[in-house]
Amino acid sequence: xxxxxxxxxxxxxxxxxxxxxxxxxxxxxxxxxxxxxxxxxxxxxxxxxxxxxxxxxxxxxxxxxxxxxxxxxxxxxxxxxxxxxxxxxxxxxxxxxxxxxxxxxxxxxxxxxxxxxxxxxxxxxxxxxxxxxxxxxxxxxxxxxxxxxxxxxxxxxxxxxxxxxxxxxxxxxxxxxxxxxxxxxxxxxxxxxxxxxxxxxxxxxxxxxxxxxxxxxxxxxxxxxxxxxxxxxxxxxxxxxxxxxxxxxxxxxxxxxxxxxxxxxxxxxxxxxxxxxxxxxxxxxxxxxxxxxxxxxxxxxxxxxxxxxxxxxxxxxxxxxxxxxxxxxxxxxxxxxxxxxxxxxxxxxxxxxxxxxxxxxxxxxxxxxxxxxxxxxxxxxxxxxxxxxxxxxxxxxxxxxxxxxxxxxxxxxxxxxxxxxxxxxxxxxxxxxxxxxxxxxxxxxxxxxxxxxxxxxxxxxxxxxxxxxxxxxxxxxxxx
Amino acid sequence: xxxxxxxxxxxxxxxxxxxxxxxxxxxxxxxxxxxxxxxxxxxxxxxxxxxxxxxxxxxxxxxxxxxxxxxxxxxxxxxxxxxxxxxxxxxxxxxxxxxxxxxxxxxxxxxxxxxxxxxxxxxxxxxxxxxxxxxxxxxxxxxxxxxxxxxxxxxxxxxxxxxxxxxxxxxxxxxxxxxxxxxxxxxxxxxxxxxxxxxxxxxxxxxxxxxxxxxxxxxxxxxxxxxxxxxxxxxxxxxxxxxxxxxxxxxxxxxxxxxxxxxxxxxxxxxxxxxxxxxxxxxxxxxxxxxxxxxxxxxxxxxxxxxxxxxxxxxxxxxxxxxxxxxxxxxxxxxxxxxxxxxxxxxxxxxxxxxxxxxxxxxxxxxxxxxxxxxxxxxxxxxxxxxxxxxxxxxxxxxxxxxxxxxxxxxxxxxxxxxxxxxxxxxxxxxxxxxxxxxxxxxxxxxxxxxxxxxxxxxxxxxxxxxxxxxxxxxxxxxx
Numbered sequence: 001x002x003x004x005x006x007x008x009x010x011x012x013x014x015x016x017x018x019x020x021x022x023x024x025x026x027x028x029x030x031x032x033x034x035x036x037x038x039x040x041x042x043x044x045x046x047x048x049x050x051x052x053x054x055x056x057x058x059x060x061x062x063x064x065x066x067x068x069x070x071x072x073x074x075x076x077x078x079x080x081x082x083x084x085x086x087x088x089x090x091x092x093x094x095x096x097x098x099x100x101x102x103x104x105x106x107x108x109x110x111x112x113x114x115x116x117x118x119x120x121x122x123x124x125x126x127x128x129x130x131x132x133x134x135x136x137x138x139x140x141x142x143x144x145x146x147x148x149x150x151x152x153x154x155x156x157x158x159x160x161x162x163x164x165x166x167x168x169x170x171x172x173x174x175x176x177x178x179x180x181x182x183x184x185x186x187x188x189x190x191x192x193x194x195x196x197x198x199x200x201x202x203x204x205x206x207x208x209x210x211x212x213x214x215x216x217x218x219x220x221x222x223x224x225x226x227x228x229x230x231x232x233x234x235x236x237x238x239x240x241x242x243x244x245x246x247x248x249x250x251x252x253x254x255x256x257x258x259x260x261x262x263x264x265x266x267x268x269x270x271x272x273x274x275x276x277x278x279x280x281x282x283x284x285x286x287x288x289x290x291x292x293x294x295x296x297x298x299x300x301x302x303x304x305x306x307x308x309x310x311x312x313x314x315x316x317x318x319x320x321x322x323x324x325x326x327x328x329x330x331x332x333x334x335x336x337x338x339x340x341x342x343x344x345x346x347x348x349x350x351x352x353x354x355x356x357x358x359x360x361x362x363x364x365x366x367x368x369x370x371x372x373x374x375x376x377x378x379x380x381x382x383x384x385x386x387x388x389x390x391x392x393x394x395x396x397x398x399x400x401x402x403x404x405x406x407x408x409x410x411x412x413x414x415x416x417x418x419x420x421x422x423x424x425x426x427x428x429x430x431x432x433x434x435x436x437x438x439x440x441x442x443x444x445x446x447x448x449x450x451x452x453x454x455x456x457x458x459x460x461x462x463x464x465x466x467x468x469x470x471x472x473x474x475x476x477x478x479x480x
Numbered sequence: 481x482x483x484x485x486x487x488x489x490x491x492x493x494x495x496x497x498x499x500x501x502x503x504x505x506x507x508x509x510x511x512x513x514x515x516x517x518x519x520x521x522x523x524x525x526x527x528x529x530x531x532x533x534x535x536x537x538x539x540x541x542x543x544x545x546x547x548x549x550x551x552x553x554x555x556x557x558x559x560x561x562x563x564x565x566x567x568x569x570x571x572x573x574x575x576x577x578x579x580x581x582x583x584x585x586x587x588x589x590x591x592x593x594x595x596x597x598x599x600x601x602x603x604x605x606x607x608x609x610x611x612x613x614x615x616x617x618x619x620x621x622x623x624x625x626x627x628x629x630x631x632x633x634x635x636x637x638x639x640x641x642x643x644x645x646x647x648x649x650x651x652x653x654x655x656x657x658x659x660x661x662x663x664x665x666x667x668x669x670x671x672x673x674x675x676x677x678x679x680x681x682x683x684x685x686x687x688x689x690x691x692x693x694x695x696x697x698x699x700x701x702x703x704x705x706x707x708x709x710x711x712x713x714x715x716x717x718x719x720x721x722x723x724x725x726x727x728x729x730x731x732x733x734x735x736x737x738x739x740x741x742x743x744x745x746x747x748x749x750x751x752x753x754x755x756x757x758x759x760x761x762x763x764x765x766x767x768x769x770x771x772x773x774x775x776x777x778x779x780x781x782x783x784x785x786x787x788x789x790x791x792x793x794x795x796x797x798x799x800x801x802x803x804x805x806x807x808x809x810x811x812x813x814x815x816x817x818x819x820x821x822x823x824x825x826x827x828x829x830x831x832x833x834x835x836x837x838x839x840x841x842x843x844x845x846x847x848x849x850x851x852x853x854x855x856x857x858x859x860x861x862x863x864x865x866x867x868x869x870x871x872x873x874x875x876x877x878x879x880x881x882x883x884x885x886x887x888x889x890x891x892x893x894x895x896x897x898x899x900x901x902x903x904x905x906x907x908x909x910x911x912x913x914x915x916x917x918x919x920x921x922x923x924x925x926x927x928x929x930x931x932x933x934x935x936x937x938x939x940x941x942x943x944x945x946x947x948x949x950x951x952x953x954x955x956x957x958x959x960x
Contacts, residue, residue, distance in 0.1 A: 032802035088804055094700050157802050199705070203803040215769050220574050222765045223914040224816055225679070225886040227788035229761055229770045229779055234791035235729025242722035249715025281709055285702045289695050290709045299709055308707035310807050311714035313797030318814060322512035322637050323683040323849040324568055325816055325887075326914050327790050334798060336704055336805055369803040406705040407805075434703040434806050 002140075003463050009135045010455045017131040017451060018114070018442060022102035024127040025116040031086035031156035037064045040085050041153055045069070048149060051133050059169075061161035064153030068169065071133070071147040077466055078146040079383075080179040080413060080420065083126040084155035090117040094436040104442060110188075110429065111443030111450070120184065120283075120430030124440035126151065128428075128451060129182040132458045144466035148176055152409075158203055158370020159409035166412050178383040178465070179413040179420045182458050184428035184440055190447030191278025192396040194387045195424035196377045197304075197403035198410045200339030202348050203312070203370030208237040209330035212363045217329035221317060224325040234316055237331040240361045244335075244352075245309055250291045252309045252337075254355045257348075262341045264305050268402040271379065272300050278399050284431030284439070304403040308338045334369070338407065345371045375411040376403065381421035382468040390460035394453070396427055425461055428454025482620075483943050489615045490935045497611040497931060498594070498922060502582035504607040505596040511566035511636035517544045520565050521633055525549070528629060531613050539649075541641035544633030548649065551613070551627040557946055558626040559863075560659040560893060560900065563606040564635035570597035574916040584922060590668075590909065591923025591930070600664065600763075600910030604920035606631065608908075608931060609662040612938045624946035628656055632889075638683055638850020639889035646892050658863040658945070659893040659900045662938050664908035664920055670927030671758025672876040674867045675904035676857045677784075677883035678890045680819030682828050683792070683850030688717040689810035692843045697809035701797060704805040714796055717811040720841045724815075724832075725789055730771045732789045732817075734835045737828075742821045744785045748882040751859065752780050758879050764911030764919070784883040788818045814849070818887065825851045855891040856883065861901035862948040870940035874933070876907055905941055908934025 010017070029040035041058050048069040049056040056069040064086060090099035097103045099117040107113040114124060136143050150173070152162050166173060185193040210216035216231035245253050252258070264272065276296065281287075281303050294302055316331030318324035337348050349368065356364050377384065379400055391398040404424060413420045427449040430440040444450030449457065490497070509520035521538050528549035529536040536549040544566060570579035577583045579597040587593045594604060616623050630653070632642050646653060665673040690696035696711035725733050732738070744752065756776060761767075761783050774782055796811030798804035817828050829848065836844050857864065859880055871878040884904060893900045907929040910920040924930030929937065 032800060032804065089798075089800060091800070092700060156804070201805070203805065215771075218766050218768070220572060220765075220915050222767075223763075223886070224788075224790040224792060225818065226761070226765070226767075226783075227790040227816075227818065228786040228885065229774060229783045230767060231769075231771050232729045232791060234794060235725055238718055238721045238791070238794075239725075239727050239729065241718045245715055245719075247719050249712045249719065281706070283703075285700075285706075286698050287702075287706075287710060288698070289711075291695075291711050294709060303706075303709045306708040308704075310704040310707040310805075311712060311718070311797060311811075312704060312804060312806050313799045313808065314714060314718075314811065315795045315799040317791060317793030318569075319793045319795040319812075320512060320569060320571070323814065323816075324512065324636070324792060324914065325681070325683065325790075326792055328793065331791075331794065332799075334803065336707075336803075338705065338707065405708065406703070434804065435700050 003459055005139045006136050006459050007456050009139050010452050013135065014452050017128070017455065020131055021114055021124055021127045024123050025114065025118045026100055026102045028100050029086050029153065030089050031064065031154060032089055034064070037086065037153050041065050041067050044085050044151060047130055051130060052137055053149070059165060061165060063161045066153065066162065066165045067149065067151040069149040071143060073142040073146050075145050075466065078148060078176045079465060080148045080150055080173060080176040081129065082179050082181050082413065083151050084122050084153065085126065085151050086153045086156050087118040087121065087123065088156050088434050092436040096437055107439060109445055110441040110448060111445060113439040113441050115437055115439040117438055119438050119440040121433035121438065122183065124430060125183045125426060128455050129458050132455045135455070136459060144463050148173065155409070158201060158372055160370070162409050162412055170417060173418055176420060178381070179410065179422040180383060180461065181408065181410070181422065181424045183424050183426045184430040184454050185424060186427045186429045186448055187278055187280040188429055188448060189278055189280055190396070191280065191399040192391040192427060193399050193401055194384060195401045195404040196379060196384055198375045198408045199403065199405060200343065200345060200374035201370055201372045201407035202337040202339065202345050202368070204335045205367045205369055206333045206335060207330065207365040208233045208240065211329070212365055217327055219329065221326035221328045224327045227327050230327055232327055234328050234331045237333065240356060240359065240364055241333060243359050252307065254351050256351055260342045260347065261307060264301060264402070267379070271400050271402040272297060272304065275300055275399050275401060283433065285435065303405050304401060305340050307340050307343055310336045312336055339374050340403070341374055341376060344373055372407050372409050373411040373415065375414040377414060377421045377423060383421050383465055384423045386464035386468050387423055387425035387461050389464045390457060391427065393460055394427065394457055426454055427457035483939055485619045486616050486939050487936050489619050490612070490932050493615060494932050497608070497935065500611055501594055501604055501607045504603050505594065505598045506580055506582045508580050509566050509633065510569050511544065511634060512569055514544070517566065517633050521545050521547050524565050524631060527610055531610060532617055533629070539645060541645060543641045546633065546642065546645045547629065547631040549629040550652070551623060553622040553626050555625050555946065558628060558656045559945065560628045560630055560653060560656040561609065562659050562661050562893065563631050564602050564633065565606065565631050566633045566636050567598040567601065567603065568636050568914050572916040576917055587919060589925050590921040590928060591925060593919040593921050595917055595919040597918055599918050599920040601913035601918065602663065604910060605663045605906060608935050609938050612935045615935070616939060624943050628653065635889065638681060638852055640850070642889050642892055650897060653898055656900060658861070659890065659902040660863060660941065661888065661890070661902065661904045663904050663906045664910040664934050665904060666907045666909045666928055667758055667760040668909055668928060669758055669760055670876070671760065671879040672871040672907060673879050673881055674864060675881045675884040676859060676864055678855045678888045679883065679885060680823065680825060680854035681850055681852045681887035682817040682819065682825050682848070684815045685847045685849055686813045686815060687810065687845040688713045688720065691809070692845055697807055699809065701806035701808045704807045707807050710807055712807055714808050714811045717813065720836060720839065720844055721813060723839050732787065734831050736831055740822045740827065741787060744781060744882065751880050751882040752777060752784065755780055755879050755881060763913065765915065783885050784881060785820050787820050787823055790816045792816055819854050820883070821854055821856060824853055852887050852889050853891040853895070855894040857894060857901045857903060863901050863945055864903045866944035866948050867903055867905035867941050869944045870937060871907065873940055874907065874937055906934055907937035
């Protein structure tokens with residue numbers, strides 16, 4: 001099949017494709033609050049149905065539903081398209097546009113960009129991929145590979161109910177040859193990123209309260225004149241947290257934590273070195289100094305292969321204007337661990353609990369809010385090789401990241417029982433996920449693809465995968 | 481003048497007096513937000529004018545106004561009545577009644593109580609005192625002492641503009657013989673507290689941000705997948721705070737901090753021992769264990785004479801439901817120091833700044849939100865002696881506290897240039913200041929006075945002070 005005719009169709013339809021993206025990001029779908037989730041799932045299921053999917057279902061879970069669709073094109077090879085329709089909240093005060101308006105703004109040096117919550121993560125890339133399916137079927141009537149869409153609504157909450165969905169649909173999913181996460185991961189300097197892994201995540205809420213402790217204020221904050229004779233859950237939380245990291249906050253101080261960390265392999269090191277010319281860890285945040293003033297290979301290695309412990313939020317007591325003299329009865333903190341091979345979630349949780357207990361903080365309550373295991377795919381598998389060829393066919397030299405610093409539930413596809421190879425790939429640039437002014441480049445420049453280029457790269461991945469042998473390397477690197 | 485006729489009048493008018501309190505607490509006057517401040521000041525000035533004050537002014541300050549009134553009764557002795565009409569916010573979710581409704585509720589074992597923000601702190605006692613002035617002038621046409629009312633609207637923000645007011649009105653205030661803070665400070669077990677001091681306060685906001693630090697996220701929170709290579713202002717704040725106290729949060733770890741702390745004098749120790757039989761540190765919070773498991777004399781000494789450092793609030797990053805994976809660019813904390821003789825505000829601020837700087841936290845910004853120096857009055861002064869006699873005349877044995885664990889701007893009256901003796905006194909019980917379900921006992925029981933008893937004790941203090949010689953002891957203990 002002639003992919004150039006598809007490319008021409010994409011070029012001709014780009015205004016309609018932009019409008020499709022705008023309509024999709026205008027529909028809020030906030031994972032944490034549930035706002036718009038049902039409407040967004042329904043919108044997505046309709047789009048998939050209109051694309052010609054033989055089946056397009058909204059599958060209930062105890063949380064937000066999974067949109068599950070199959071497009072059987074009668075082809076020998078089958079890809080699972082994994083993505084998500086949920087987004088982070090957009091309550092930051094610093095947005096320069098309304099986050100659900102789908103506005104196109106000029107953003108140097110990229111020209112016009114779609115600036116909206118979800119523009120990058122991940123409604124922009126998802127809708128772009130669906131534009132591509134639409135273009136291919138318009139031109140050639142059928143896609144070069146069969147597609148199984150698994151589009152979840154809880155990725156931003158750690159994909160809590162995706163394991164259950166996958167267990168329930170194991171037979172259908174078992175027909176796939178690989179899992180592809182279409183994304184816009186080209187660096188701002190034009191480097192053609194392909195990501196072959198995902199860090200694990202353990203997202204926790206810690207609560208320290210007088211009631212749990214049996215000391216200090218019990219039911220509510222009290223007048224702080226009592227502090228000389230009253231224990232403080234706030235100080236307790238501060239001191240407990242301070243035991244968890246080095247003073248600079250950059251090394252985890254839980255005994256035994258690093259014992260299971262596997263250093264990058266020789267192949268990984270080779271890929272890290274090959275990454276360096278275009279390596280750009282920042283995605284639009286204006287960072288100018290990195291931890292420990294790292295740069296070069298050490299920075300890349302740390303970014304991709306180091307675990308971390310982060311404070312996502314902390315709150316307790318009086319936080320309004322001016323002064324209120326109270327000793328709070330409760331302080332809470334949200335923390336996340338990023339886990340690399342071979343750190344697993346349960347083991348990490350156990351180490352944290354034991355560490356707190358040994359420091360006398362058995363009363364500090366841990367609630368797990370999200371969990372994902374790490375995953376890793378060999379560069380020699382046919383899907384990454386297809387992505388590499390696709391990029392080169394479009395004139396972009398690939399930059400293969402052996403690990404993704406972010407977290408996605410790829411392990412659910414990559415580990416048993418499905419054991420699928422996977423990758424994240426797509427040209428086109430997007431930035432500022434989980435932050436104000438999140439954006440996806442629409443116009444592009446001489447280094448970075450715009451929307452049309454992004455869509456062509458998705459199409460090229462599908463064509464290259466269809467043409468590949470299907471024989472992956474034995475070195476899948478998928479097991480812990 | 482016959483105080484019994486005044487007492488009979490109070491008994492006869494108690495329903496009207498309750499209604500007066502309800503009307504006053506129904507008018508919000510939230511210091512931090514300014515809500516209702518202007519209306520409350522106007523209401524108060526009208527009440528004072530209606531009481532027969534020759535002058536009743538709303539004196540502007542750069543913040544909330546001071547209500548300033550004089551009731552010249554042609555008597556030889558003059559008292560400044562210091563109080564406040566502002567209150568803390570009432571945004572805690574745990575209120576069992578609407579905080580500005582002025583509802584009367586049964587609260588065992590006290591019978592009917594007024595439950596409202598300000599019921600104790602301090603609109604309830606203030607309005608009760610004004611009821612007493614009304615009763616005295618109704619029965620006897622004039623009060624036994626001249627009264628100068630200084631009712632401020634910024635006590636809950638550290639009386640920021642009261643120093644300026646006092647400087648501007650030094651001549652008028654210089655006519656007074658003493659300063660009286662009428663309050664409902666009887667313990668729940670009936671002990672007749674009289675307070676002869678006030679701790680100092682230094683209320684601060686600390687800010688730790690990537691921008692100030694020059695490291696980590698700069699303008700907004702960023703995706704926490706970057707944590708392995710990005711410094712965290714949240715961890716920095718946690719570690720900086722952890723250097724400020726012992727691990728249990730109960731001893732200040734700033735070098736030199738305790739050098740200026742003066743131990744209680746022999747007179748103080750005598751008063752502490754005399755306090756013990758009725759000593760009740762808790763005011764309705766349900767506390768059941770105190771710091772270091774202290775009790776008895778050690779608990780009383782710690783409560784009245786130990787300095788403290790409290791976390792009033794801490795906040796930063798994502799604090800909503802579920803999970804949002806961000807590395808915050810800024811964390812803030814509100815802290816308060818309680819200062820005892822001879823710790824002063826400026827010295828304490830300097831010690832904190834130096835401590836943070838020496839630990840490498842020069843970038844952590846300190847904003848002063850409130851400041852007050854400690855104050856202390858000798859028990860031998862004529863006003864405390866008048867309060868002691870007043871209590872005994874009502875059949876209540878006084879329990880003299882040589883220091884008040886709380887903070888009030890008494891130092892502005894007690895230190896030069898005014899150098900006035902002062903005390904806090906009044907029977908009747910109130911509890912839960914700065915907390916949900918703040919209340920003032922209206923009905924009372926066999927141990928605790930209700931509103932009528934509270935008002936009689938205020939009247940008795942005025943009569944006893946009028947009859948006292950005016951010769952105070954040389955041991956004023958007022959200077960640092």
